Amino acid sequence: xxxxxxxxxxxxxxxxxxxxxxxxxxxxxxxxxxxxxxxxxxxxxxxxxxxxxxxxxxxxxxxxxxxxxxxxxxxxxxx
Numbered sequence: 001x002x003x004x005x006x007x008x009x010x011x012x013x014x015x016x017x018x019x020x021x022x023x024x025x026x027x028x029x030x031x032x033x034x035x036x037x038x039x040x041x042x043x044x045x046x047x048x049x050x051x052x053x054x055x056x057x058x059x060x061x062x063x064x065x066x067x068x069x070x071x072x073x074x075x076x077x078x079x
Contacts, residue, residue, distance in 0.1 A: 006040050008033075009052030017050070033058040041066060 007017040011026035018024045025040060027033050037059040040046060051059070 004046050005048045005050065006046045007050040008037060008040065009050075009055050013052050022050070027055060030058055034062050038062050 005022045006025060007014045007022050008025045008027055010028050014024045014026060023046075025036055027036050033055050037049075037051070037055070040049060041062070056063075
């Protein structure tokens, strides 16, 4: 059962989340964002994903293609 919280975004915006125990995934390369999101979302390690506003737009296609009926809460983290 997934229990962890992941945070995806540019390294400067998300580094503070590590201090409170969240797993951070820095992504400063916009082309890599969809792949990184899919890797995290398809895994079974996370109950929640926080994602910065900039990254949210970059992974739109992947979000929409997620399996119907799958429930993985996504929260926007303002930059």
